[in-house]
Amino acid sequence: MRQRTEIRQRQKQEFNARFSAAVQILQMPVSELAEEIRATLDSNPLLEEYGTSDSQSTEIGEDLSTTASPTSNADLSQGLDYAAQIAEVQTVRKHLSQQLWTAGLSKARRTIAEAIIDSVDERGYLTESVNDIQQIVALSTTVTQQEITEVLHIVQQFGPPGIAARDLTECLLLQLEISSAPADTITNARRILLECFSELSERKMDQIGVSLEIDVSAVNAAIALIQSLNPYPGNQFGTAAEVIVPDIITRKVGNKWQVELNSLVLPKLRISSHYRNMIDGLEKDEGRTYMRKNLSNANTFLDNVNRRHETVLSVAREIVKHQHAFLEVGEAGMQPLKISEIAQSLNLHDSTVSRACSRKYIMTPRGTYELKRLFSVRIPNRFGNDESAQAIKHRIASLVEQEDTNSPLSDQQINEQLLRGGASLSRRTVAKYRAQLGIPAHNIRKRIKINQPKGEVV
Template identity: 25%
Template sequence: MRMSFGQEMRMAQKQVLAPRMIQSMEILQLPMMALEERIEQEIQNNETLELDEPEGDNQSTAVADGGSSQDGAPDPSPERTVDERPLVVDQDHANQADFERSYDWSNEYPESDDDRSRPSSGRIDEASDRYLDAMANMEERPETLFHHLHEQLSNYELGPEDRLAAEKVIYNLDANGYLPMPLEGLVELEPAVMTAPEEALHGTASAAIAPVPLDGPAKQLERLERGLAVVQGMEPAGVGARDLRECLLLQIRSSLPHARQLQRLVSDHLEDLAANRLPLIARKTGLSIEEIETLRRDLHMLQPKPGARFTVPYVPVVKPDVHVEQLPDGIWKVRLEDVNLPNLRISPLYREMLAAPGTPPETREYIKRKINSAQWLIEAIEQRRSTLLKTAQAIVDHQTRFLADGPESIEPLKMQQIADRIGMHVTTVSRAVDDKWLQTPRGLVALRRFFVGGTVSADGDEVAWDTVRIKLQEIIQAESKDAPLSDDDLVDELGKGGITVARRTVTKYRKAMDIPSSRQRRDWKLATPPRVGQSPPVVDGDRPVTSGEET
């Protein structure tokens, strides 16, 4: 194969987003809390951007597209560059100390640069108050499973090797308290220095675990078995188990009533119990259905995830971006929830510096670049306000039945419909609703929640999939417990209500709502027993599940 080098010219068209457009898209996609943080960060990084803290009724604020004049009239020359625009300053109410100086910038600017960049005392006090409030409201770090077990381990009288083996088991437990690997896998782990996962994450690691003595694999496995037995004797009961069956058996104490029957049920019939094959269990054990139900209630008192209570669930803190309310004439009106969003302006002081003839060229270029960046941010925030308001109002206009009657009345809606209505691209709508929340009379609702697909009813009307799910749940709740409806029966029941869906759709939604199959929903205590001389019916578990049956 012969290789050669050469040059060629090629013409091509490629769309390149300007930095200004990229910033606008980023600002549009930010939720309210993230936008507040972004503004605070920009204020810290850009000394020409400052909060508009009104000291009088006529104090002006820099706005997008060239700002406004002092009397509120628009600037007649918005196409002028930043350094050619008139200063947006109210001479009657501005701080006189800033304007009575002698602006010999070539001499004064180097010495006073830090003073101009320093935030005002009001901004410092405000930031300090927010910091103190956050510290006062900060939760104490909850106890972790690792620390809980490690504290118990300190009360055991163990030799160094056995203590080290127990620590190794504790270190490798997952968040639910299970040991997700066999002990042979722990033997193969490198005997490196180990710290608690939480401590390593927060950088507060204390004493490290010493290296494991270099014994043979058989000796290490023996020590790990003793260490595992120690951990499995700790609280919470069930910790250190390697599967659900072992976890439940560890929690069945001999002092519990029916302890031996519970142990037998878990050891030999756990899968049948999970599948609600109670008649099969009854025939194998000789217990009655009522006795098995009693044992199952006792098992429900056990904890299948003993370590879960030490896991703090992530609860996102959201602030509504938009608020909707119904006016007296019945119209739903949207307004932005941005009263706490600070008003921004370009610093009049730096505008004066930019216009001053004595400002050094490199300083002028630096200020101009910073002012342009600040102006872009102000315009992007204003564009976000306009786009979000239009998008939210269009969504509300389409989903008035949801607001008035509840989630069961939601209507099918696609983002393309909203994009066509407000005259914007669908990707802009997607960014506008991303992680945004609407405050309604029915609580906080994510804007994306209003976009749902649907099907066509027997009357030709569109029905949202959320409505189908709600109807499906209502039908299952009203079914007979001794003869629950199969997925085929659920399809027929939905059809009676004018909703035509496929069986696989019903199965998908049933599983998504964590609703078990009909065989698992059946209450065997209510089932009709066979007549005298009649063979008992074939029940679930006597035969394998064939394709097409519910699972």
């Protein structure tokens, strides 16, 4: 009985290890996967690269460059030129990872922290919800949302201040926690961010003072403190996007969008028949055991990479199927789309789709985009045709671009025009979207116009 239990435990551990390896391969962008393949080639003698060995070899499965993509992408990738080496850059993720290894966390909490850091973008913001991170971590270990939140708070204590925030307000609040400003000023700044953010964006000082029952000088001091904070704590680091290598390439061929994997940067792998045949001639000793283990690891690695290709490609094709209007006309054509919708269409888990999209880029005729950018929140429309948040933002930008610069549109006026078009959203949401677009409040836009030197065009 004891022996049977030990066997089951060992089998479970082996399964968890293989599953964890498959998940890690799935989430890798093509540039990291190329590095992983090179490292595996160096460590496993049973694997070899096509075209670099004179030994007679037999493929395991199909060529990795075509396994997940039965049609060649030679035409789609024609003319692509990637830097042979990407300069070492201290990115925000690398900076956080360096702090993680000195934080003294348990293995379980370190796994959670790694998932959180992987979800931090170049600006320093967390791009995944606690629920999404829980689903990702749950692929390798059991975890609760409370545990995710606790570890998130730990990561948010890493430098720089404001890192891993879920929105601008939280980013600024985190920085206020370590501010050396007077306590009253910090308290007022916190209240402004939490209770009067919309008024702050429109610089309605008097209204803020009335709402919070503090005088104008206290309001000005608090706002000066807020303005001294960094809204994008990740921007001080380099960006890993100096050379973006897309995982997916798409273009319109006739009336259809063709979607293929970019395999140009990936070494082509196969099992070396020279070493595989050598195994049969070895005596049953440590050498044979070592070679058999490497053969098993090589097969598992090839299977994981093949499955990764298949998953990424199927997810990308499904996304393009939903977002062809965006590829045709741009932001105005962006459709509302959730990860769960793609997962349901492909009969996959939400976290699998999230991993398949994580840090993956798609090259299109309109430019190269992160796959996750092609998802967008649904905004109800009372006329029946729901819109995406991205399309709404495009409309806001268009309204501001066309406004009378002598009388800029307020958030309320923008909201009223959107409402006439059927969009169901609040003035506060309009203010948030406008701020995300980097568009100043209407009174500031008017001030810019007034203070503009004569003859200068905005």
